[in-house]
Amino acid sequence: MENMGMRRAFATVGLAVAGAAVAGMMQAGSAAAVEPVVDPARGLYFGVVLNEQETVALSNSPLPAMLDGVYMSSATIRILGESYLDEDDENVYADLPEVVDTAAALDGIVGFALVDPAGNGGRPLRVVAVFP
Template identity: 45%
Template sequence: MRIRAAVATLGIAAGLAATAASFGAGQAAAFQPVIEPQNGVYLGVTLDHSETVALRNSPLPGMVDQLWRDRGLIDIDPRSLYASDDDVIYADFSDAIDEAAAFRYGSVNIGIVDPARLYEMNLPAFQGRNLLLVQFLD
């Protein structure tokens, strides 16, 4: 990855994490950063349900849809309407956030990752895709 693209990716992901955390900030906020470089997670954030709802209600998901199509991966909950038998995910970033927020305990994790280390395989489809959204529906 070129330096300019790496810096832009880091800046956008850090901005996403900070913005998402600020929407859910307050006494009950559960902002949980995750840093596990040995497992391929360089910087991540776990959002609880209320933070996921706040993120859904912000303009941010729609603004980053194109970035996610070009640079991101979505690990969707198997019960999602967007899951398919052919292992192709037919959802944008905003779709996955919206669906998780609609479930009573739905949440998401967002991070900067090395997909080859995280998923223990080096597929051509992973190249250049260092942003990850993991969706949980319960």
């Protein structure tokens, strides 16, 4: 079962990267550069951080809704900074489209990461939204 969760997580990160890259390339004059991150010592196997323009492009695409319906049961969402999303110390009460749209509207960024499920509530995918 854990193997299926990892496959979903890999597919989610891959789709997010592909969607942001395509959307970024479609923006005239955009210098899209999805930033990869890796830190196995801290349980971060692979991740990508989208810049503000890529976050807006992702927000304007159908990809967040597609990912939310299929893959988000394998993910945790974390919020860094101030937003108007409903959250407490443990949970964010918003779906992926809401998180991405809010980040885009507030000049924030989003990132997707494959992580060690043992340090992520048993889930292999982490989505982080950073608000200024």
